[in-house]
Amino acid sequence: MIKTLIFLIGTPFNERDYHRFGIKDLQQLGFSVCVWELTTALGRSYAAPPDGFSSNCHQVYFSKHELCLAINKLEEGVLIISCVHYSYKSYFLYRAISRAKIPYCVLNLGAVPSSHASKFSFMASIVKNITFNKIINKFFLTIPYGLMGVNSASYAVFGSRISKSIIPMKGVDTKLIPAHCFDYDVYLKNELCKDNIDFSLKGGIIFLDEYAPFHPDYQFLNIKPDADAETYYPELCRYFDYLEQVTGLNVIVAAHPRSHYDSQVNYFGNRKVLRGKTAELVSSCRLILLHASTSVNFAVIYKKPVLFLKPSSFSGGRSEKAIMHMAKALNSSSIVDFSKKYESKESFNFPILDELAYARYKNNYIKSEDSAEMPLWKIFADHIKSEHYQNEL
Numbered sequence: 001m002i003k004t005l006i007f008l009i010g011t012p013f014n015e016r017d018y019h020r021f022g023i024k025d026l027q028q029l030g031f032s033v034c035v036w037e038l039t040t041a042l043g044r045s046y047a048a049p050p051d052g053f054s055s056n057c058h059q060v061y062f063s064k065h066e067l068c069l070a071i072n073k074l075e076e077g078v079l080i081i082s083c084v085h086y087s088y089k090s091y092f093l094y095r096a097i098s099r100a101k102i103p104y105c106v107l108n109l110g111a112v113p114s115s116h117a118s119k120f121s122f123m124a125s126i127v128k129n130i131t132f133n134k135i136i137n138k139f140f141l142t143i144p145y146g147l148m149g150v151n152s153a154s155y156a157v158f159g160s161r162i163s164k165s166i167i168p169m170k171g172v173d174t175k176l177i178p179a180h181c182f183d184y185d186v187y188l189k190n191e192l193c194k195d196n197i198d199f200s201l202k203g204g205i206i207f208l209d210e211y212a213p214f215h216p217d218y219q220f221l222n223i224k225p226d227a228d229a230e231t232y233y234p235e236l237c238r239y240f241d242y243l244e245q246v247t248g249l250n251v252i253v254a255a256h257p258r259s260h261y262d263s264q265v266n267y268f269g270n271r272k273v274l275r276g277k278t279a280e281l282v283s284s285c286r287l288i289l290l291h292a293s294t295s296v297n298f299a300v301i302y303k304k305p306v307l308f309l310k311p312s313s314f315s316g317g318r319s320e321k322a323i324m325h326m327a328k329a330l331n332s333s334s335i336v337d338f339s340k341k342y343e344s345k346e347s348f349n350f351p352i353l354d355e356l357a358y359a360r361y362k363n364n365y366i367k368s369e370d371s372a373e374m375p376l377w378k379i380f381a382d383h384i385k386s387e388h389y390q391n392e393l
Helices: 015-020 023-028 064-072 091-099 119-128 132-140 161-165 182-192 216-221 229-247 278-283 296-301 318-329 355-366 376-392
Strands: 004-009 032-037 058-060 078-082 104-108 155-158 175-178 205-208 251-255 273-275 287-290 306-310 335-337
Touching: 015 023, 023 032, 023 376, 064 091, 078 091, 155 376, 161 355, 175 376, 182 278, 182 296, 182 376, 205 229, 205 278, 229 251, 251 278, 278 296, 287 296, 296 355, 306 318, 318 335, 318 355
Parallel strands: 004 032, 004 078, 032 058, 078 104, 104 155, 155 175, 205 251, 205 287, 251 273, 287 306, 306 335
Antiparallel strands: none
């Protein structure tokens, strides 16, 4: 019987993780829960989150040796939930778990629209971003993990039709648990307390910030951002000024969860910049502005029209491709290119959403059609307990 759940994460633990992993909920459901942070043990460098969080369940491992010793000491009744991708750098971790015969679960909850327009553009993107480590990892992943002494996942929790089709570490005996992405969990919790929504946030236009010039993933992946702050933010603000003038509505910034705007230059002028309130803001707004933020999930769930913004620095880069893929998935042609003139004396026309495209997007990227309408970790716990009950019969 599974009594202890251990989350493995490769980035610094924060309050957002505490809530996303449903730690309090899982504890109330009878599980002992731990979070093992492996950032340093995996040889990674990642910026500290703005909402650092301390908890008795949180343990940091600084070396491979220390981590492998801890895994070897685990006893029966433990299930590891891995949020660390399998690669040549994390191979030792999966090998240690397999040697210790500890069952593990993989999460594949989020997926985003993507495709390669042509073999040429695909190869060009590879050559442009090629590194020695990427070459090694690409070769390593061609080797079946079973031949490397790594067991398949015992469980896999997937969040949508697309994510089900690309579950990592899946074997013939892997038990699949249909669920939804983390954003849908936030939506469910938001619906339970919607009567408490701050009315001062209602209406208006919401920009889904991506922290484009500073996102810590750029440092982690050792790639150059598509945007620089000196050009990017003034372009945004000029367009926000225009929208506010022609619509009479204020633009509010839904700050990226890993942003540090409170300790930086006032990049958005006098506009409200709020972190941790994206679902609440989207639920009551009239229009969503974005590049290709995964928080578009909330716009789809709440059926809000979207307007894609393409800064001039995005031209020809990864970010432009992401915007085009997402717009296509939502059947939207509402894209503002900042490299072209957009100001007009004519009245602004709000984009019209395609309800069929939104429904398709929800099924493909947000929620599995056959998953229960309940919190993610309740779905998970019910599945685990039900399986144990059946095994006992």
